[in-house]
Amino acid sequence: MLEVRLQKRFAPAGDAAGFELNAQFQVGAGTTVLFGPSGSGKSLTLDLIAGFSKPDGGRILLNDRLLVDVGTGVFLPPQQRGCGYLFQRHALFPHMSLRENLAFAATSLPKLERHRKVTQLLESFRLTEIAGRKPNEVSGGQRQRCSIARALVVEPAVLLLDEPSTGLDTTLRHEFYEILARLRDEFAVPVLLVTHDLEEAFILADQMHVLIDGRVAQSGSPREILNQPASAGVANLLGLFNLLPAEIKQLDPGANRSKLKWNDVDLEGPYYPARLLGDRVTVCVRRDEIAVTPKMGKAEKGSLVLTLEAASETARTALLHFAGGLIVELPLEEFAENRHHREWTLRFPTSSLRIL
Amino acid sequence: MDYFPLVLSLEVAIAATAISLTIALLVAWALSFLEFRGKDLLDAAISLPLVLPPTVLGYYLLIVLGRESWLGRVWESLTGSPLVFTPKAAVIAAVVHSAPLLTKYLRAAIESVDPIYIKAARSLGLPEWTIYLRVVLPLCQRAIAASAVLAFARSLGDFGVTIMIAGNIPGKTQTLSVAIYDAVESGNASLARTLVLIVSAIGLLVVWLANRMNPPQALRS
Numbered sequence: 001m002l003e004v005r006l007q008k009r010f011a012p013a014g015d016a017a018g019f020e021l022n023a024q025f026q027v028g029a030g031t032t033v034l035f036g037p038s039g040s041g042k043s044l045t046l047d048l049i050a051g052f053s054k055p056d057g058g059r060i061l062l063n064d065r066l067l068v069d070v071g072t073g074v075f076l077p078p079q080q081r082g083c084g085y086l087f088q089r090h091a092l093f094p095h096m097s098l099r100e101n102l103a104f105a106a107t108s109l110p111k112l113e114r115h116r117k118v119t120q121l122l123e124s125f126r127l128t129e130i131a132g133r134k135p136n137e138v139s140g141g142q143r144q145r146c147s148i149a150r151a152l153v154v155e156p157a158v159l160l161l162d163e164p165s166t167g168l169d170t171t172l173r174h175e176f177y178e179i180l181a182r183l184r185d186e187f188a189v190p191v192l193l194v195t196h197d198l199e200e201a202f203i204l205a206d207q208m209h210v211l212i213d214g215r216v217a218q219s220g221s222p223r224e225i226l227n228q229p230a231s232a233g234v235a236n237l238l239g240l241f242n243l244l245p246a247e248i249k250q251l252d253p254g255a256n257r258s259k260l261k262w263n264d265v266d267l268e269g270p271y272y273p274a275r276l277l278g279d280r281v282t283v284c285v286r287r288d289e290i291a292v293t294p295k296m297g298k299a300e301k302g303s304l305v306l307t308l309e310a311a312s313e314t315a316r317t318a319l320l321h322f323a324g325g326l327i328v329e330l331p332l333e334e335f336a337e338n339r340h341h342r343e344w345t346l347r348f349p350t351s352s353l354r355i356l
Numbered sequence: 357m358d359y360f361p362l363v364l365s366l367e368v369a370i371a372a373t374a375i376s377l378t379i380a381l382l383v384a385w386a387l388s389f390l391e392f393r394g395k396d397l398l399d400a401a402i403s404l405p406l407v408l409p410p411t412v413l414g415y416y417l418l419i420v421l422g423r424e425s426w427l428g429r430v431w432e433s434l435t436g437s438p439l440v441f442t443p444k445a446a447v448i449a450a451v452v453h454s455a456p457l458l459t460k461y462l463r464a465a466i467e468s469v470d471p472i473y474i475k476a477a478r479s480l481g482l483p484e485w486t487i488y489l490r491v492v493l494p495l496c497q498r499a500i501a502a503s504a505v506l507a508f509a510r511s512l513g514d515f516g517v518t519i520m521i522a523g524n525i526p527g528k529t530q531t532l533s534v535a536i537y538d539a540v541e542s543g544n545a546s547l548a549r550t551l552v553l554i555v556s557a558i559g560l561l562v563v564w565l566a567n568r569m570n571p572p573q574a575l576r577s
Contacts (some may be wrong), residue, residue: 052475078478085479091472095494104490105480154481 001064003029003160004306006048007057021045021214024058027158029192029193030184033201033222036211039239042194045211048162049192050085051078062157067077084156084189088163090147092135098132105153121149141172148179150160153185159183161193165200177203198238202226210234226286232356235284242290242326243356244283250274260353263324265304269353282356287329289352292320293342304346311335320344358545360527361535362554363442365512368531372511373451376458377504379451384462385488405456412517413452416515416519421448441523446531449517454510461503465496502569513555 001199005024012018021041022339024225025034036042048058051067059069062083067076090234092101102121104112122128125145130138135146144164150157165173183189195201201208202222210218217237218230229235242350245322246267250259260267275281295305306322313319318335320328328346386392387399405413422428423438431439439445469492477487493500515533522529524538532555539548 036409050475052478078475079481081479082478082481085474085476087476089472091470093473093476093491093495105482107482107486150480245555284517 001050001062002192003061004045004049005058006055006060006167008043008044008048008055008144011018019046019214021055023209023214023216024218025219029188029190030121030206030209031179031180031193031204032194033203034194034203034211035196035198035208035237037148037196040211041214042196042211045164046085046162046192046194049081049158050083050160051076051081064341067156077166077179082154082157084151084154084159086147086151086159086161087166088166090135090143092143092147092150094135096137097132097134098142101135101146102153103326105150108154117153121152125149133250140168141175144168144172144176145179148183152183152189153280155188159189163194163196165195165197173200175329180204183341209235212237223227227283228250228354229356231285232282232315233355240288241284242285242287244326246281246283248272248277248279248281249306251275251277267348267353268350269355270350272355276356284354284356285352287319287327288317289349290326291347291349292326292328293329293345295343295345300345304344304348306344308344311339322346357550358526361530361551364446364530365532365551367510368443368446368450369511371447371510373504374441374455375447375451375471376455376507376511379455380507381493382463383459384466387459387463388466389484389488402456402459405452410453410514411520412423414449414517415450415519417445417517421521440521441525441529443522443529445523446518446529450511450514452517453514454507457510458503458507462500465499465503466492468499469495470472472546496568502566505562505566505569509559512558523544 001176003026006021008021009018010019019039019041019285021044023041023045025032034042034045044053047096048055049067054075055068055070056071059071059074060067062081065082066074067073067081067083082235092098093104099118102118103114106117119128122131125148127142128147130142135143138146165176168176168271180191180193180279185189193204205222208220208222208225209216209314210230212233218225218234225234226238226240229238229241235241235243244262245264246260246268248258249261249266250257251271252258253273253329255270258269258271258275258283262283269283272281293317306324306326309323310321311318312321313332316332317329318332320330320335322328322344373439383398383402387395387402418440419425420427421431421439423432423440428439439448466488473488473491473495477491482491513533514531515537518529518531519534519537522531524534526532526535526538530538532551536551536555539545539551
C-alpha cells in the first residue's frame with residue numbers, strides 16, 4: 001500500500017503561470033490510474049514518489065516504510081525507495097544488450113542468483129532469442145517488454161508508469177495491456193499508472209484518481225466516477241457529459257420527482273435530497289443517455305424538439321450538436337439512416353439527470 | 357636537429373592529459389551530480405586558470421611548489437630532488453593549462469546524456485558511482501575521447517606557465533614551445549620554422565581526430 005500526501009509549489013516565472021500540487025491519495029493492490037489533463041501534475045507526482053524531485057510538504061509511505069516526510073526531514077534517495085519506474089521512452093541503456101540491461105539492474109545480487117533471475121525474466125517476457133541485441137536493434141514492443149522485465153529484476157514494491165502507451169499502435173497497446181494484467185496476477189506488483197487517455201483508464205484501472213490543477217478531484221472506480229462525476233471539472237474532463245445550468249422549480253420527495261428549468265425547457269428529474277426550490281444547479285447528463293429520434297409529425301407532450309446544428313462522426317458513434325450547446329451521442333448506423341432530418345425529439349430519462 | 361624538445365613535449369602532454377582527465381572526470385562529476393556548499397566557488401576556481409595570465413599562474417605555482425615552500429620542501433625531502441625546474445614541473449604546467457578546459461568539455465559531455473537514463477538507473481537502485489562509470493561515461497565516451505584529444509593538444513602548447521616553473525633548460529625542461537621561443541631569440545630561423553611546422557602538423561592532426569570523434573547518433577539523446 002502506497003500512501004501519498006504531497007505539496008509542491010512553483011512560483012510564476014516569466015510567461016509560465018504558477019502551479020501548486022496538493023494531492024493526497026492511496027495506491028492499493030492492482031492497477032491504480034492517475035488520470036488528468038496535461039499540466040495537472042500527474043508526472044510531477046510520479047517523480048516525487050520515485051524521488052527524482054523534492055516536495056515542499058507532505059509524506060509518502062510505502063508498505064509502512066517512510067520514503068518522504070518533509071516535517072521530519074526524511075527524504076530517501078530513489079535508490080532506496082523500492083519504486084520501479086517505467087518511462088514512456090523505455091530508457092533502456094543503449095550501449096548494453098537486452099540481457100546486459102537486466103543483469104546491470106541486478107548488480108547487487110550474487111552472481112548465480114543474478115543469472116537465474118535474468119534468464120527467467122527474459123524467458124517470461126519472450127526475450128530470450130533476442131537477448132543479445134541492443135535496444136535499437138529490436139522492435140518497440142520488445143523494447144517495452146524488456147523495460148518492464150528490467151524494472152521487475154529488483155522486485156519493486158510498486159511500479160510507476162508514466163504514460164506508457166503514448167505513441168503505441170493498437171496492437172502494441174493491447175499487448176501492453178496484457179502485460180499489465182500479468183503484472184497484477186502473476187507478479188502481484190501494485191501499479192500506479194499515469195494517463196490522460198480515458199479509454200485506457202477504463203480498461204486498466206481498478207481504482208482511479210482524477211487529478212485536476214494539482215488536486216485530486218475525485219477517487220473511485222472508473223464506473224463510479226462515470227456514474228457520478230464529483231464536479232463540473234471532472235465531468236468536463238471525462239468529455240462525455242452535457243452540463244446544463246438549471247433552476248429547481250419543484251421537488252416532490254413522495255413521488256421521487258423534481259422539475260428543473262433549463263433555457264425555458266422543463267426537465268423532469270428524480271428527487272434531489274438537500275436541495276431547495278429555486279436553487280441554481282448544474283445538471284449533468286451523459287451524452288449517450290439522452291434518447292433522441294427524428295421528429296415525425298406532431299411532437300408528443302413532455303418531449304423537447306431541437307434543431308440539429310452540426311454532426312460529427314467518430315469510429316463508432318455520431319455526435320449530434322443541437323441548439324443551446326447540447327451534444328448527444330448516437331450509434332453511427334442509427335444516425336446514418338436519419339442524417340437528413342433537421343428537427344429531432346429529445347427525451348431525458350429521469351435517472352440520467354444528475355446534479356453537481 | 358635536436359629532437360629532445362619534441363620528445364619531452366609529447367611525454368609531458370601524455371602525462372598531463374592522463375592527470376587532467378582524472379581530475380576533470382572527478383570535478384565534472386561533482387559539479388554535475390552533487391549538491392554541496394561551495395559548488396559555485398569550485399566552479400569558479402576551476403575556471404580561473406582560463407582567465408588569468410600564464411605568468412600569474414606560474415607565479416602562484418612557484419610560491420606553492422618552490423623550494424622554499426612547504427609543499428616544495430615536503431616533496432624534496434621525500435624524493436631528494438626539487439619539483440620546480442624539472443620535467444615534472446612542465447607536466448604540472450601543462451595540467452594547469454589543460455585541466456580547466458577539459459573539465460568544461462567533460463561537464464558539457466556528461467550533461468548532454470539524456471537524464472532519463474540516470475533516472476532509470478537510480479530507480480533500479482544502482483549507486484551513483486556505478487551510474488557514472490557504467491551509464492553516463494559510456495554514453496558520452498566519444499565526446500570524452502574528443503575532449504581528451506583536444507586537451508592533449510593544449511598540453512602540448514603551453515608556454516607561459518612552463519617557462520615560469522620549469523624554465524628553459526635545454527636537454528632537461530625545454531619543451532617545443534619554449535624551444536621555438538629560444539630559437540627565435542637566438543636567431544636560429546630554420547630551427548624555429550621546423551619546430552613551428554611540427555607543432556602545426558600535430559595540432560591539425562589532433563583537431564581532425566577530435567572532429568572525427570563526434571558521438572554516433574545512437575548514443576545521442
